[in-house]
Each structure stands twice: as C-alpha cells, then as structure tokens.
Amino acid sequence: MVKSMRFSLLVGVIMFDPGTQSLADTYHGDLCWQANYGTEISWQAGDPSQSSPPTTSQAALRLGTYQKDGGHYALYGRVSGSTESTVYAAHGNAEANGDSILMTLVLGGVSSTDNPFSDIFTAVLNAQTLNGTFSAVGTHYTNSGQLGNSSKLGIHSGSGTLTLVTCP
Numbered sequence: 611m612v613k614s615m616r617f618s619l620l621v622g623v624i625m626f627d628p629g630t631q632s633l634a635d636t637y638h639g640d641l642c643w644q645a646n647y648g649t650e651i652s653w654q655a656g657d658p659s660q661s662s663p664p665t666t667s668q669a670a671l672r673l674g675t676y677q678k679d680g681g682h683y684a685l686y687g688r689v690s691g692s693t694e695s696t697v698y699a700a701h702g703n704a705e706a707n708g709d710s711i712l713m714t715l716v717l718g719g720v721s722s723t724d725n726p727f728s729d730i731f732t733a734v735l736n737a738q739t740l741n742g743t744f745s746a747v748g749t750h751y752t753n754s755g756q757l758g759n760s761s762k763l764g765i766h767s768g769s770g771t772l773t774l775v776t777c778p
Contacts (some may be wrong), residue, residue: 614765633677634683635677636676637676638676638677639674639675640673640674640687640777641672641673641740641777642667642670642671642672642673642776642777643671643740643772643773643774644669644670644772644773644775645669645670645671645689645744645771645772646770647667647768647769647770648770656660667691669689669690669691670689670690670757670775671688672687672690672777673686673687673700673702673715675704681706682692683703683704683705683753684701684703684741685701685702685703685715686700686701686703687700688700689731692754696721697719698717698718698719698729699717699718700716700717701715701716701717702714702715702716708737709736709737709738710734710735710737710740710742711733711734711735711736711737711740712732712733712735713732713733713734714730714731714732714733715729715730715732715733716730716731721750723776725734725750725751726750727749727750727751727766728748728749729747729748729766730746730747731744731745731746732743732744732745732746733772735772738776740774741771741772741774742770742771743769743770744769744770744771744772745767745768746767746768746769747765747766747767748765748766748767749763749765749766750763750765750766751763
C-alpha cells in the first residue's frame with residue numbers, strides 16, 4: 611500500500627513539474643494554396659480494367675500552421691473542391707530539408723455525391739516561395755456501383771502544382 615502511494619505521488623510530481631511540461635506550440639497563422647492538377651485525376655475500381663474517364667480539377671488548401679519543438683510543423687485545416695460547399699478535413703506535417711519543405715497531408719470526407727473518400731497528399735515546396743509540386747493517391751467508395759460491376763471500392767490518383775495565394 612505504501613509502495614503504491616509513493617508511486618502515485620512520484621507520477622503526480624512528474625506530471626505537474628514545470629520542467630517536464632512541453633513548450634507551447636507557436637501558431638504562425640493560416641497559409642493557403644491553389645492546387646492545380648497537371649496530370650488528370652485517374653479513377654478506377656478495385657479491378658484495374660474498370661476505370662472512369664480522367665478529369666482535371668483545382669482545389670484550395672487552407673492550413674493552420676503550428677511550429678512544434680524541434681522545428682517540426684503541424685498543419686490542420688481543410689481542402690475545398692471546385693465549389694466552396696465541398697470541404698474536406700485535412701491534417702499533416704511539414705519538415706524543412708535544405709532548400710525544400712516536405713509536406714504530407716491526410717484528408718478525407720464525403721464527396722458531393724455522398725461517397726466517402728480518403729487521400730494521402732504529398733508535396734515538395736520551395737522554402738523561399740512555398741510553391742511546389744504535389745501528388746495524391748486515395749481510396750473512395752461509391753454508393754451507386756458506378757465504378758465496376760461488383761466492386762464499389764476504388765482508387766484515384768493525380769499530381770500537379772501548388773501555388774501560395776492570399777487566404778480569402
């Protein structure tokens with residue numbers, strides 16, 4: 611009993627010791643990019659022979675940027691589709707690597723046709739301009755069965771450029 615009480619006291623002291631508390635993140639504000647798909651987005655069902663015609667599109671990224679201890683950056687925000695009513699939640703991180711910033715985002719939501727999806731989005735940005743290139747790959751589920759005969763789960767991919775813009 612005494613041993614258990616000492617352990618509890620030790621844990622309490624460690625948890626509330628100011629020396630063990632993490633420094634607060636530094637919020638650097640929102641950053642916004644216009645994403646232009648340079649290669650058409652390819653959609654296909656689980657069966658590679660079942661594919662939909664490629665499409666081109668644009669998206670807007672708005673990400674709150676937080677600097678973490680050690681120079682790491684956390685990103686939280688949203689990606690908007692071609693219409694402002696289509697919004698997807700996004701989170702990720704960024705790391706400096708020489709003259710480049712490497713960024714990874716995970717985003718997901720429900721499309722305008724009520725089909726859920728998730729994407730992994732990677733980008734390489736110029737550290738001075740924050741413009742760069744990206745690629746994305748993801749999965750989607752269609753409620754209508756339009757992607758294939760029996761498969762309703764598919765994949766999509768695309769790549770393009772990111773241009774830093776003023777946030778609206």
